[in-house]
Amino acid sequence: MPHDCRLYLMTPPQIADLGRFCGEFESALGAGDIACVQLRLKTLEGEAVGDDDVLAAAEALLPIAQRHDAAFLINDRPDLALKSGADGVHVGQGDASCEKARAALGDDATVGVTCHNSKHLALLAGEAGADYVAFGAFYPTKTKEAPTKAEPALLEWWAFATTLPSVAIGGITPENCGPLVRAGADFLAVSNAVWAHEEGPAAAVKAFEKAISAAHSGKV
Numbered sequence: 001m002p003h004d005c006r007l008y009l010m011t012p013p014q015i016a017d018l019g020r021f022c023g024e025f026e027s028a029l030g031a032g033d034i035a036c037v038q039l040r041l042k043t044l045e046g047e048a049v050g051d052d053d054v055l056a057a058a059e060a061l062l063p064i065a066q067r068h069d070a071a072f073l074i075n076d077r078p079d080l081a082l083k084s085g086a087d088g089v090h091v092g093q094g095d096a097s098c099e100k101a102r103a104a105l106g107d108d109a110t111v112g113v114t115c116h117n118s119k120h121l122a123l124l125a126g127e128a129g130a131d132y133v134a135f136g137a138f139y140p141t142k143t144k145e146a147p148t149k150a151e152p153a154l155l156e157w158w159a160f161a162t163t164l165p166s167v168a169i170g171g172i173t174p175e176n177c178g179p180l181v182r183a184g185a186d187f188l189a190v191s192n193a194v195w196a197h198e199e200g201p202a203a204a205v206k207a208f209e210k211a212i213s214a215a216h217s218g219k220v
């Protein structure tokens, strides 16, 4: 039987009302097992997300993540991860390098690296000291224009060839996550399926848990 696959929750790219979002965040984290959260704030119609916005969001969300035993990572910016007291950072191929992130944050921090659909990038990230590699996008996503499409076979190969954890990302829902779980993904990184779920984020987390468990037990 494959090892346990866990949820990795990404924030929405824009948070209009931080106070209100804290309630939704608390409700998602309280609904089930979430291993990790990534604060991923992006620009909206050219409006830049300032460092202060990221730091204010981190200040509000980090204690909630800590209360629920979820690691708290910042997207893109090792410097803001350090400033905010986050557990680590997720960097893409166009962001700071894994080595630079590690040097800024230290050995105890978590550093994750986007590897698109590339075994080569993932092996390099592993050599550079990444704590996990992220592959995607597995499905069409509304959250970003994903530059690559990945297949579950890549997760299978990765799990067979290495012991470094993998994160699957991109358009993942409770309905389509089965093949990724069965292929050996260690984490499912999800955003829209949780925040836009018609019954709310807690229902989404519960639906993911049910789907992951069904995939592990071979029911789907």
Ligand SMILES: Cc1ncc(COP(=O)(O)OP(=O)(O)O)c(N)n1
Binding pocket: 038, 040, 075, 076, 090, 091, 092, 093, 094, 095, 112, 113, 114, 134, 135, 144, 167, 169, 189
């Ligand atoms: C878990 C995870 N995987 C991939 C990404 C994408 O990172 P990146 O390529 O840097 O793109 P942006 O998120 O910065 O738009 C991610 N953030 N998290």
Ligand SMILES: Cc1ncsc1CCOP(=O)(O)O
Binding pocket: 010, 136, 137, 140, 141, 142, 143, 144, 146, 169, 170, 171, 172, 189, 190, 191, 192, 193
């Ligand atoms: C950041 C990112 N990188 C590749 S797909 C994606 C978005 C994931 O969000 P969603 O779960 O809403 O598709």
Ligand SMILES: [Mg+2]
Binding pocket: 075, 076, 090, 091, 092, 093, 095
């Ligand atoms: Mg990035």
